[in-house]
Amino acid sequence: MPKVTEGHRESRRQAILDAAQDVFLGKGYQLATVDDIATKSGFSVGALYRYFPTKSDIMLTLLEERLSRGPELLRRLTSDRETPWESLARCVDIFVSALRVRHPSTGRLLLVAWGETLQDGTVRQGLQRRFGGLIEYLASLVRQGVEAGDFRRDADATAVAAILVSLADGVTLYWSVGTPDVYLHDMRTVTLQMLKAYLKPPAAREEPSV
Amino acid sequence: MPKVTEGHRESRRQAILDAAQDVFLGKGYQLATVDDIATKSGFSVGALYRYFPTKSDIMLTLLEERLSRGPELLRRLTSDRETPWESLARCVDIFVSALRVRHPSTGRLLLVAWGETLQDGTVRQGLQRRFGGLIEYLASLVRQGVEAGDFRRDADATAVAAILVSLADGVTLYWSVGTPDVYLHDMRTVTLQMLKAYLKPPAAREEPSV
Amino acid sequence: MPKVTEGHRESRRQAILDAAQDVFLGKGYQLATVDDIATKSGFSVGALYRYFPTKSDIMLTLLEERLSRGPELLRRLTSDRETPWESLARCVDIFVSALRVRHPSTGRLLLVAWGETLQDGTVRQGLQRRFGGLIEYLASLVRQGVEAGDFRRDADATAVAAILVSLADGVTLYWSVGTPDVYLHDMRTVTLQMLKAYLKPPAAREEPSV
Amino acid sequence: MPKVTEGHRESRRQAILDAAQDVFLGKGYQLATVDDIATKSGFSVGALYRYFPTKSDIMLTLLEERLSRGPELLRRLTSDRETPWESLARCVDIFVSALRVRHPSTGRLLLVAWGETLQDGTVRQGLQRRFGGLIEYLASLVRQGVEAGDFRRDADATAVAAILVSLADGVTLYWSVGTPDVYLHDMRTVTLQMLKAYLKPPAAREEPSV
DNA sequence: TATGAATGAGGATTCATTCAT
DNA sequence: CATGAATGAATCCTCATTCAT
Numbered sequence: 001m002p003k004v005t006e007g008h009r010e011s012r013r014q015a016i017l018d019a020a021q022d023v024f025l026g027k028g029y030q031l032a033t034v035d036d037i038a039t040k041s042g043f044s045v046g047a048l049y050r051y052f053p054t055k056s057d058i059m060l061t062l063l064e065e066r067l068s069r070g071p072e073l074l075r076r077l078t079s080d081r082e083t084p085w086e087s088l089a090r091c092v093d094i095f096v097s098a099l100r101v102r103h104p105s106t107g108r109l110l111l112v113a114w115g116e117t118l119q120d121g122t123v124r125q126g127l128q129r130r131f132g133g134l135i136e137y138l139a140s141l142v143r144q145g146v147e148a149g150d151f152r153r154d155a156d157a158t159a160v161a162a163i164l165v166s167l168a169d170g171v172t173l174y175w176s177v178g179t180p181d182v183y184l185h186d187m188r189t190v191t192l193q194m195l196k197a198y199l200k201p202p203a204a205r206e207e208p209s210v
Numbered sequence: 211m212p213k214v215t216e217g218h219r220e221s222r223r224q225a226i227l228d229a230a231q232d233v234f235l236g237k238g239y240q241l242a243t244v245d246d247i248a249t250k251s252g253f254s255v256g257a258l259y260r261y262f263p264t265k266s267d268i269m270l271t272l273l274e275e276r277l278s279r280g281p282e283l284l285r286r287l288t289s290d291r292e293t294p295w296e297s298l299a300r301c302v303d304i305f306v307s308a309l310r311v312r313h314p315s316t317g318r319l320l321l322v323a324w325g326e327t328l329q330d331g332t333v334r335q336g337l338q339r340r341f342g343g344l345i346e347y348l349a350s351l352v353r354q355g356v357e358a359g360d361f362r363r364d365a366d367a368t369a370v371a372a373i374l375v376s377l378a379d380g381v382t383l384y385w386s387v388g389t390p391d392v393y394l395h396d397m398r399t400v401t402l403q404m405l406k407a408y409l410k411p412p413a414a415r416e417e418p419s420v
Numbered sequence: 421m422p423k424v425t426e427g428h429r430e431s432r433r434q435a436i437l438d439a440a441q442d443v444f445l446g447k448g449y450q451l452a453t454v455d456d457i458a459t460k461s462g463f464s465v466g467a468l469y470r471y472f473p474t475k476s477d478i479m480l481t482l483l484e485e486r487l488s489r490g491p492e493l494l495r496r497l498t499s500d501r502e503t504p505w506e507s508l509a510r511c512v513d514i515f516v517s518a519l520r521v522r523h524p525s526t527g528r529l530l531l532v533a534w535g536e537t538l539q540d541g542t543v544r545q546g547l548q549r550r551f552g553g554l555i556e557y558l559a560s561l562v563r564q565g566v567e568a569g570d571f572r573r574d575a576d577a578t579a580v581a582a583i584l585v586s587l588a589d590g591v592t593l594y595w596s597v598g599t600p601d602v603y604l605h606d607m608r609t610v611t612l613q614m615l616k617a618y619l620k621p622p623a624a625r626e627e628p629s630v
Numbered sequence: 631m632p633k634v635t636e637g638h639r640e641s642r643r644q645a646i647l648d649a650a651q652d653v654f655l656g657k658g659y660q661l662a663t664v665d666d667i668a669t670k671s672g673f674s675v676g677a678l679y680r681y682f683p684t685k686s687d688i689m690l691t692l693l694e695e696r697l698s699r700g701p702e703l704l705r706r707l708t709s710d711r712e713t714p715w716e717s718l719a720r721c722v723d724i725f726v727s728a729l730r731v732r733h734p735s736t737g738r739l740l741l742v743a744w745g746e747t748l749q750d751g752t753v754r755q756g757l758q759r760r761f762g763g764l765i766e767y768l769a770s771l772v773r774q775g776v777e778a779g780d781f782r783r784d785a786d787a788t789a790v791a792a793i794l795v796s797l798a799d800g801v802t803l804y805w806s807v808g809t810p811d812v813y814l815h816d817m818r819t820v821t822l823q824m825l826k827a828y829l830k831p832p833a834a835r836e837e838p839s840v
Numbered sequence: 841t842a843t844g845a846a847t848g849a850g851g852a853t854t855c856a857t858t859c860a861t
Numbered sequence: 862c863a864t865g866a867a868t869g870a871a872t873c874c875t876c877a878t879t880c881a882t
Contacts, residue, residue, distance in 0.1 A: 030240035033876060044843045045878085055877065131384060159396035162384070163377065163404070166397070170380025174341060174372070186369035187376070190408070194373070197407035198400070244852060254868045256854080265852065450660035454873060464847045469874070551804060579816035582804070583824070586817070587793065590800025594761060594792070606789035607796070610828070614793070617827035618820070664856060674864045675857085685856065 013051050016041050020058045021066070021109060029059055063126045067109065071133030084145035085200070088164075089192055091138065095168050096188045099175055135161040142199070151199040160199070167191065223261050226251045227275070230268045231319055239269055272319060273337070281343030294355035295410070298374075299402055301348065305378050306398045309385055345371040352409070361409040370409070377401065433471050436461045437485070440478045441529055449479055482529060483547070491553030504565035505620070508584075509612055511558065515588050516608045519595055555581040562619070571619040580619070587611065643681050646671045650688045651696070651739060659689055693756045697739065701763030714775035715830070718794075719822055721768065725798050726818045729805055765791040772829070781829040790829070797821065 019041030023032045034055050038045045052058045077094055078087040138161035145151035171187065229251030233242040244265050248255045262268045287304055288297040348371035355361035381397065439461030443452040454475050458465045472478045497514055498507040558581035565571035591607065649671030653662045664685050668675045682688045707724055708717040768791035775781035801817065 028240075030238075034878080035876075038844095046843050046880090047841090049878075050841080156396055156400050159393070159400040162393055162397050163401060166380030166384045167373065167377045168380065169383050170376035170378065173379050173383070174376045183369070183372055186366055187372050190366050190369040191373060194404040194408040197411060198404040201407060202412050243850085255852090256869065257867050259853070260866065448660075450658075453871085465874080466848065466876080467846050470845065475873070576816055576820050579813070579820040582813055582817050583797065583821060586800035586804045587797045588800065589803050590796030590798065593799050593803070594796045603789070603792055606786055607792050610786050610789040610793060614824040614828040617831060618824040621827060622832050663854085668865095676859085676864050677862090679857075680862080 012043075016043065016048060016051055017058070017062055017065070021062055024059065024062070025109060060126070062109065068126055068130050068133075070130055071137055074134065075137055078141075083150060084141045084148065085150060085196075087141050088138070088145075088195065088199075091141075091164070092188060092191055092195075095171075096184060099172060100184060131165060134165045137161075138164055145199065152201055155199055160195075164195075222253075226253065226258060226261055227268070227272055231272055231276070234269065234272070235319060277319065277337075277340055280340055281347055284344065285347055288351075293360060294351045294358065295360060295406075297351050298348070298355075298405065298409075301351075301374070302398060302401055302405075305381075306394060309382060309394070341375060344375045347371075348374055355409065362411055365409055370405075374401075374405075432463075436463065436468060436471055437478070437482055441482055441486070444479065444482070445529060486529065487547075487550055490550055491557050494554065495557055498561075503570060504561045504568065505570060505616075507561050508558070508565075508615065508619075511561075511584070512608060512611055512615075515591075516604060519592060520604060551585060554585045557581075558584055565619065572621055575619055580615075584611075584615075642673075646673060646678060646681055647688070647692055647695070651692055654689065654692070655739060690756070692739065698756055698760045698763070700760055701767050704764065705767055708771075713780060714771045714778065715780060715826075717771050718768070718775075718825065721771075721794070722818060722821055722825075725801075726814060729802060730814060761795060764795045767791075768794055775829065782831055785829055790825075794825075 016037065020032075020037045023036045023040055026032070027036070034045055034048060037055075037058070038048050041048070048058075052061065074091055074094065078090045082090065135158065139157040142151060142155055142157035142160050146153060146155050146157070171184070175184065226247065230242075230247045233246045233250050236242070237246070244255055244258060247265075247268065248258050251258070258268075262271065284301055284304060288300045292300065345368065349367040352361060352365055352367035352370050356363060356365050356367070381394070385394065436457065440452075440457045443456045443460050446452070447456070454465055454468060457475075457478065458468050461468070468478075472481065494511055494514060498510045502510065555578065559577040562571060562575055562577035562580050566573060566575050566577065591604070595604065646667065650662075650667045653666045653670055656662070657666070664675055664678060667685075667688065668678050671678070678688075682691065704721055704724065708720045712720065765788065769787040772781065772785055772787035772790050776783060776785050776787070801814070805814065
């Protein structure tokens with residue numbers, strides 16, 4: 001029988017992760033010190049080490065728990081009874097609002113993580129998993145639209161999905177160095193226009209690809 | 211009256227930058243040590259400091275000289291006597307082939323730089339300048355197309371440009387953790403299709419203006 | 421709620437200062453390395469930095485705590501119910517015995533500090549404060565003697581004080597490169613004779629005023 | 631037959647010494663770099679090493695040639711046909727004006743040298759020689775006065791000389807951290823008064839020493 | 841179990857000295 | 862002879878991790 005309930009332990013673990021996220025976002029992974037995280041979280045350094053074996057594990061956990069969930073999240077937020085097109089459009093909106101309003105820091109965490117990507121195989125795998133998951137889901141939406149006869153028949157589902165995900169992360173980068181909100185809104189509009197123009201061409205006219 | 215020719219000095223400077231780029235790509239900025247760069251370049255640590263006052267300056271120079279030039283490069287490679295559409299398509303191709311063939315490491319350097327963005331204002335400015343330059347150029351191409359009656363009249367030049375640049379950087383990210391070449395090629399194709407579908411909608415293509 | 425008592429911490433701080441004093445005296449400030457001090461004190465380098473933020477601060481603290489207190493010390497050791505002349509004579513004796521017996525190294529520390537004077541404004545201020553304090557106290561003794569009609573009426577209190585302090589420091593210098601004890605004793609005797617001859621000239625001693 | 635005349639070589643050597651003195655005074659010995667001296671003197675680093683084998687030798691030479699000469703200098707400036715008292719007073723004046731006007735920097739050089747004293751035996755010896763020489767000369771003046779029946783018969787020549795030299799160097803210290811000129815002048819006056827009061831007591835009255 | 845003091849390897853930078861040109 | 866680029870040992874300081882209390 002543990003002295004503290006498991007729930008209590010978990011909530012302290014999350015408090016550490018919250019503090020760590022703040023600190024990593026503020027100074028980057030390498031420049032953030034364990035002391036910073038301890039101070040921010042209100043724990044002692046020693047205590048931190050009872051929850052995570054190394055500094056690196058804190059970052060890894062953050063990635064695993066807070067970034068890799070993107071795919072499920074999208075899935076949960078969209079797969080109601082919308083048309084594929086509505087779902088796609090919703091994904092774009094979810095992304096934009098997440099960046100702007102809801103979790104602006106999560107987007108930046110991605111960047112910080114990226115710095116580590118080049119060094120750490122585990123981080124890299126976490127990111128690849130996230131990419132794969134997102135793409136797979138978006139591609140499935142496109143395929144649904146094609147099958148429903150709603151999208152052009154020769155639409156390249158995977159490529160479209162990859163473009164959307166890349167665009168999303170590219171925007172995150174761009175945004176992190178200072179894109180104004182106005183751009184963000186216009187980019188959303190034009191992205192949807194381009195997507196629609198490609199997936200749902202005006203008439204029967206099938207353009208030969210470039 | 212310098213003992214060594216200016217050209218010689220410059221070539222050694224470039225050798226240091228080359229070594230630094232390699233090392234930064236391999237370990238990231240923070241983890242790369244000045245000793246690493248010295249060893250890789252074949253110079254002594256002391257010699258390095260005759261060319262760059264601090265480690266940070268090496269990175270900054272790399273950014274300035276090897277990333278910030280993107281805008282000029284595109285301009286030089288495209289603005290012949292092509293139509294705006296051809297130029298835009300060319301930009302996409304230049305980017306893809308640069309990523310794949312010509313300077314695979316330069317793309318990744320961008321990522322490493324980004325890690326520093328969050329800490330270092332100077333780096334951030336360098337990146338903003340690069341973003342601004344690229345967007346401005348691409349937007350000007352779109353505007354030319356609009357003026358020439360070749361693109362839809364209500365095309366949002368800036369948003370399109372921002373999307374292309376973000377997409378490019380997102381792809382770079384994506385690619386750096388392992389996008390296969392096949393994806394890259396398909397993404398290029400679909401990107402151009404989407405772009406065309408948006409800029410040159412079937413209807414607009416028949417009657418250029420009123 | 422500190423883990424260790426404040427007293428314990430202070431004693432370790434003093435141990436570091438002791439070690440530092442030894443090392444500074446042995447090699448001078450610039451040549452003394454932080455490692456030297458660590459080794460001498462039995463602490464690790466890292467531990468040192470928990471007590472003093474920089475090497476320079478160790479020296480500054482030494483100055484502040486072990487040199488700047490000269491004025492108070494003199495004041496405490498003399499101002500009983502002696503005549504001003506007795507107090508002055510006592511100061512000279514205190515100085516001589518301090519140099520010879522009690523804190524021979526403190527005197528030399530002064531010299532090392534001086535070397536830094538030329539570079540470091542903070543050290544300079546510490547020394548000026550010490551000078552000022554000593555002179556002020558000695559001058560007050562002289563003024564008391566004048567007011568009591570014990571010393572010549574036109575005695576220049578400040579100049580006398582400055583001379584005594586300068587002499588003391590000059591002797592410290594001299595002594596640090598090897599004045600034998602015998603000189604020291606003779607200098608004390610003659611200094612007092614000169615002082616008396618000046619302050620209490622034969623004529624003045626007969627009719628205190630008018 | 632050397633390419634350059636010996637005189638030319640010597641003048642360049644002196645130029646280096648001048649530059650070195652400036653630099654040492656400005657930053658202290660340890661903080662002064664060979665590059666600083668090279669730059670200041672207009673020579674290349676390599677050239678410097680053709681005149682002095684090490685940085686330390688430059689300082690040593692400075693001491694030997696510019697500080698050790700004090701004794702001869704005093705001798706030359708005073709030993710005319712003055713009375714011993716006039717000569718002593720002249721020494722005091724020479725010192726004061728040297729400090730204030732003529733070679734203010736030489737005095738400070740002494741201080742810088744002292745920092746090294748603690749490390750370097752050669753420097754220490756140079757300083758001891760200087761002390762010895764000055765004391766010997768001043769003591770001889772006192773003895774002449776005694777023999778001439780001009781000074782009190784029991785005057786302690788060596789102690790008086792040591793006091794004067796110590797005072798002089800102490801004043802140099804004091805002055806180097808910021809004694810105003812006014813003090814300097816008053817100290818000179820009082821020093822002479824004390825000296826006279828001791829050496830030439832008003833009447834036959836022989837005071838018993840303290 | 842929690843604390844935070846201590847450890848010490850590691851990193852950026854400097855600078856006296858050498859030596860190829 | 863002169864130059865000044867190159868060398869690399871040495872220095873100050875940081876911080877992830879451990880462990881006595």
